[in-house]
Amino acid sequence: MKPVDHAEASSHFIQASDHIEFHDRRLWDLRTKRDRETATIPEWEQLRTLASQIKEHTLSHLADYLEQFERQAQANGVTVHWARDAAEHNQVVHDILAARGARTLVKSKSMLTDECEMRPFLEQRGIAVIETDLGERIQQLDDEPPSHIVVPAVHKLRSDVAEVFARTLGTDPANSDVHYLAESQRQTTRPHFLQADAGMTGANFAVAETGAIVVCTNEGNADLSVHLPKVYIASVGIEKIIPRTEHLGVFVRMLSRSALGSPITQMTSHFRVPRPGTEMHVVLVDNGRAERLGMADFWTSLKCIRCGACMNTCPVYRRSGGLSYGATYSGPIGVIIDPTYNLRKYSALPFASTLNGSCTAVCPVRIDIHDQIFKWRKVIAERNALPFAKRQAMKMGGKLLASPRLFRAAVEAAGAGVEYLPRVMLYSRLNAWGKQREVPAAPAMTFRQWYLKHRGRP
Amino acid sequence: MSTRDELLGRIRRSQPAARPLPPLPEFEAPPPSVAAFRAALERMGGHWAELPAGGRLASHVAALFPDAQVVCSATDEVRGRRALDPALPPASLADVDVGVVRAALGVAETGSVLLTESQLVVEAIGFLPQHLLVLLDPARIVPTLHQAYCDPAFGLARYAVFLTGPSATADIEGVLIHGAQGVRSLTVVPLAEVPSRPGSGTGAA
Numbered sequence: 001m002k003p004v005d006h007a008e009a010s011s012h013f014i015q016a017s018d019h020i021e022f023h024d025r026r027l028w029d030l031r032t033k034r035d036r037e038t039a040t041i042p043e044w045e046q047l048r049t050l051a052s053q054i055k056e057h058t059l060s061h062l063a064d065y066l067e068q069f070e071r072q073a074q075a076n077g078v079t080v081h082w083a084r085d086a087a088e089h090n091q092v093v094h095d096i097l098a099a100r101g102a103r104t105l106v107k108s109k110s111m112l113t114d115e116c117e118m119r120p121f122l123e124q125r126g127i128a129v130i131e132t133d134l135g136e137r138i139q140q141l142d143d144e145p146p147s148h149i150v151v152p153a154v155h156k157l158r159s160d161v162a163e164v165f166a167r168t169l170g171t172d173p174a175n176s177d178v179h180y181l182a183e184s185q186r187q188t189t190r191p192h193f194l195q196a197d198a199g200m201t202g203a204n205f206a207v208a209e210t211g212a213i214v215v216c217t218n219e220g221n222a223d224l225s226v227h228l229p230k231v232y233i234a235s236v237g238i239e240k241i242i243p244r245t246e247h248l249g250v251f252v253r254m255l256s257r258s259a260l261g262s263p264i265t266q267m268t269s270h271f272r273v274p275r276p277g278t279e280m281h282v283v284l285v286d287n288g289r290a291e292r293l294g295m296a297d298f299w300t301s302l303k304c305i306r307c308g309a310c311m312n313t314c315p316v317y318r319r320s321g322g323l324s325y326g327a328t329y330s331g332p333i334g335v336i337i338d339p340t341y342n343l344r345k346y347s348a349l350p351f352a353s354t355l356n357g358s359c360t361a362v363c364p365v366r367i368d369i370h371d372q373i374f375k376w377r378k379v380i381a382e383r384n385a386l387p388f389a390k391r392q393a394m395k396m397g398g399k400l401l402a403s404p405r406l407f408r409a410a411v412e413a414a415g416a417g418v419e420y421l422p423r424v425m426l427y428s429r430l431n432a433w434g435k436q437r438e439v440p441a442a443p444a445m446t447f448r449q450w451y452l453k454h455r456g457r458p
Numbered sequence: 459m460s461t462r463d464e465l466l467g468r469i470r471r472s473q474p475a476a477r478p479l480p481p482l483p484e485f486e487a488p489p490p491s492v493a494a495f496r497a498a499l500e501r502m503g504g505h506w507a508e509l510p511a512g513g514r515l516a517s518h519v520a521a522l523f524p525d526a527q528v529v530c531s532a533t534d535e536v537r538g539r540r541a542l543d544p545a546l547p548p549a550s551l552a553d554v555d556v557g558v559v560r561a562a563l564g565v566a567e568t569g570s571v572l573l574t575e576s577q578l579v580v581e582a583i584g585f586l587p588q589h590l591l592v593l594l595d596p597a598r599i600v601p602t603l604h605q606a607y608c609d610p611a612f613g614l615a616r617y618a619v620f621l622t623g624p625s626a627t628a629d630i631e632g633v634l635i636h637g638a639q640g641v642r643s644l645t646v647v648p649l650a651e652v653p654s655r656p657g658s659g660t661g662a663a
Contacts, residue, residue: 026632043485050480057479063469082462134638135629151629158631178633186639193586193639194549210613220585220625220640227581227617228548238469245612246482249604252620253567263498264568264603266626267640273616275581276544286465294472 001345004327006352010320013155023155024319027312030151033261034309034362041253050250052366055303058241059293065208065241066284072211073282076273081283086116089285093118093200093233096281097127100231102197108215108222109133110202111149111306112235112285115328130192132221134185141168147322149329150259150308155321189221199225201271203236204305205251206282209244212272213282216255216265223269232274233281238289239302251305254364258307292340297375301336303365310359310369316352325349332359336372343383350376351390411446487601490566492648495599498569502623503636505645515649522645523556523589531558532579533593535649548582557587557641560651564599565606570622571646572606574615581617585640590624592644595651 014020038044058065070080081096083089089112097105105127113119119129119140131140135152139145142164146152153161158176166173171184201222205214213234215222226232242251256265274280293299311317311331322330327338327346335353338346350373359369380386386394400407445453459467488494496506509518515535523529530551531538536558551557559578561571571592578584600606603620611618625640636642 022631029632046483050482053477053480056474056477060474060477062473063466066466066469082460082465084461084465088461132639133629134627138629153629156630158633161630178630179635181630182627182635182638186637189639190552194552212612218626218628219638221638223581223585223619224639227585238465243479245607246604248612249602249607250482253603260628262502264502264570264620264622266502266622266624268570268620268622270612270615270618272618275575275616284465286468290465290468290472293469293474296474299472299474 001342003345003347004325004349006320006324006326006348009326010324013321013324014319019155019157020319020321022157023321026154027148027318030260031309031312031362034258034312035261037257037261037263041257044254047250047254048364048366051254051305051364052303054242054247054250055365056300058243059239059299059302062238062241062293065243066238068208069206069211069241070284072208074211076211076280078211078274078280078282081281083283083285083287085287086118086285089116089235089283089287090118090121092283093235094122094125094127096231096233097122097198098125100197102127102231104128104130104192104196105198105200106130106132106192106196106225106229107200108202108217108225109136109146109152110200110235111146111328112202112237112287113200114145115287116235116285118235130189130196132189132193132225133217133219134182137185137189138164141165144323145328147330148308148311149306149331149333155323193224193228196225196229198231198233199227199229200233200235201225203234203240204255205242205248206236206240207243207245207248207270208241210272212245212270214248214252215269215271216252216267217269218266220267223267226269226271227275230278231281232271232278233283234271235283235285238284238286239304255305255307258309258362258364288341292337295340298336298340298372300367301333301340301369301372303367304333304337305365306333307364309362309364313358313362315354315356315358320352325352332369332373333367336367336369336376339376339379343380347380348387350374350380408446408448411448414442482604485602485604487567487605490599490601492596492599494566495564495569496646498565498567499623499646500569502569503626503634503644504569504623505643507645507647509647509649515647518647519556519558519591522591526555526589528554529556529558530554530583530587532577532583533558533560535560535593535652536591542579542583544579546580548580548586551580551582551586554583554587556589556591557583558591558593559583560593561595561598561646562611563606563609564594564596564646565601565603565620566599567602568620568622570603570606570620572609572611572618572620574611574618576611576615578617584619584621585625587641588637589643589645590621590641592621592646593649593651594646596648597650 162176627638
């Protein structure tokens with residue numbers, strides 16, 4: 001399998017300048033709203049610590065909590081299934097649907113079902129799958145994966161949505177009014193809710209103590225997907241377990257504040273017992289998580305509650321777009337979990353970072369994201385999986401940085417180079433820093449020259 | 459070996475050394491206030507509509523929704539045009555203009571109301587109607603989600619939901635739309651709960 005070339009893929013997104021400007025601004029706006037909202041909670045930093053400790057405790061006793069959850073869910077009348085990987089998950093879901101003759105499935109957003117590529121699997125077997133979240137529906141109709149885990153179509157402008165809906169829902173191609181577009185999706189989705197044979201959600205949390213599945217949405221589409229059909233299936237990654245109901249107070253207070261800068265999602269739903277005459281199924285999915293749990297440097301990435309705050313704050317994500325990562329999970333959190341799925345395929349992703357640490361600073365469960373990005377780079381370098389140009393550049397860089405004399409000579413030469421070299425040499429394929437940007441003018445004096453002049457003894 | 463046993467074995471072998479579960483502290487919270495609840499609710503796009511002095515609830519509802527054809531109530535206090543029965547197929551609520559429910563409690567921090575199947579009668583009444591009217595006893599407002607999660611409903615109810623304002627989306631260019639898939643508006647009427655009279659039905663028309 002060819003490794004994903006993040007830089008190459010993002011260059012297409014970067015070329016669409018009105019898209020990238022909007023994308024950058026919209027996500028930074030979410031980050032700003034997050035800051036304003038978290039500043040109103042005096043115990044915010046304490047909540048982050050508690051959330052981290054609760055998750056680390058749970059992960060270190062995960063098997064026991066999974067068994068407790070299973071017992072409790074079964075006592076509630078829920079059928080619990082287990083799946084080693086994506087293929088088994090998809091088969092379990094298909095078996096449930098096929099045994100009941102279900103032909104249509106309405107579902108709310110679930111990164112896990114994207115990770116398992118469940119939709120094409122079911123569709124090839126004659127089951128119509130309808131995404132009911134507006135952003136996810138836009139992406140489904142455009143045959144694209146979500147580009148962001150919270151706002152799936154954030155890379156699209158209203159004109160793009162108007163084009164997709166005109167092509168697929170028959171709306172007026174000339175009308176890109178956002179209210180019109182959203183209303184069209186509402187009207188065309190509603191009959192699916194009323195007629196679907198089965199409904200599906202992911203899970204934000206699964207409570208071991210009560211067997212409850214907790215789903216946070218703003219649109220109400222998860223509740224409609226569960227409360228109308230006769231069969232409800234929840235796909236749940238094993239790391240979603242938390243011990244008790246009281247812990248929800250900690251996580252729910254932080255989730256939407258971190259994600260969108262709102263105090264809570266419009267709906268926070270707790271599904272525990274199927275209503276009379278209906279069925280509820282929970283599929284507990286591993287798909288590489290147990291292996292990640294055993295990785296000393298990377299297991300804490302399983303604390304993630306999928307708020308997307310690290311993506312909104314990341315300068316590389318904001319200016320390259322989620323699709324350029326070529327993976328289900330993009331942005332800083334994607335960069336540290338994607339290599340556990342396929343190290344070779346995602347070997348370039350840990351380099352899609354400036355290691356500025358902003359992701360770590362906003363993470364509500366205190367994952368040391370930028371440290372893990374750095375550790376992945378070491379793993380990839382040690383396995384000789386670096387591309388040739390990067391390997392040579394790093395070798396050269398290592399030599400320069402190890403020798404003060406060589407380093408000073410190089411800095412001075414580079415300053416002169418920017419001034420005197422012809423453009424054709426600076427903005428060639430050999431210089432990645434000259435792509436899509438002007439190399440900054442070198443200051444008149446290097447820092448060392450300034451220091452020697454003002455402070456220095458030679 | 460079954461998938462379950464294989465997985466649990468794999469997880470046990472991978473688990474890091476045991477970490478302790480931290481006790482949850484008592485967070486200091488301001489006393490629950492109606493004003494704080496109202497401000498949070500309105501921020502989330504909900505409406506607050508007090509009963510005019512001496513006014514009757516029925517005329518209040520009629521004034522709030524003058525064009526409503528079908529009002530369906532899960533409360534004793536409002537008589538809808540259609541009775542809400544737990545045996546109703548949920549899809550039969552598709553033509554309801556206004557659903558009426560009484561909240562189990564309110565959360566001042568977020569402007570949320572808690573509803574379970576006991577209050578909803580048919581769960582879909584919280585999502586399928588065009589508009590939702592929620593009666594809330596101001597005495598049942600708690601300060602934060604920490605207090606709200608102490609409610610026994612989370613271990614007893616089939617289903618429990620915090621509703622905070624109407625259904626909303628900002629999935630296209632961040633433009634806020636109320637009424638994505640669920641209700642287009644959510645209005646809270648503060649009204650003390652009167653113990654229900656024995657023998658009174660649930661919102662019979």
